[in-house]
Amino acid sequence: MSEHLPAAAARLTDAVDRLADRFRAMPQSRLLNAVPGHPSRAAAGLALARRLADRARALEGLPALEVPDSGAFAVGDQLAVTGHDLALAAGDGHPQELAAALADVEHTDRLTA
Structure with a gap:
């Protein structure tokens, strides 16, 4: 899917x-x-x-909705869905938002390694 998105997304x-x-x-x-x-x-x-979802919904002009705590084994799927939603919402018109989200993902990656 990422091959059809702008480079930052x-x-x-x-x-x-x-x-x-x-x-x-x-x-x-x-x-x-x-x-x-x-x-x-x-x-x-x-x-x-939850932060990725909030960013995506804000870009879409929608109110925040809390990503539910569906258990430890669901977190990977929740990350994938919310990250892809944000990339689609941001497209190529919000490079700062994409850069901030990428930095957040990288920080969490280091934190949880």
Whole structure:
């Protein structure tokens, strides 16, 4: 899918996909271990998914809707969906928003490694 997006949006979806795949492959013990600022890696991933969703909805002129806590094993999918939604909402008209989201994804990636 990223090959049909503007370059900045494709970078975001590629980074989100890598992080989502890592979350999907994590064992439960690792997902539930605390990381700085969060009670677990899963919680850090969910917080990122919520921020990505909020950014996408703001760009679309819609009110925020909270991404539900569907459990540690759902976080990878939640990241993928919200990251792709943001990339589509931003397109090529919001490069600063895409750059900020990419930095947020990369920070969470380092935090949860």
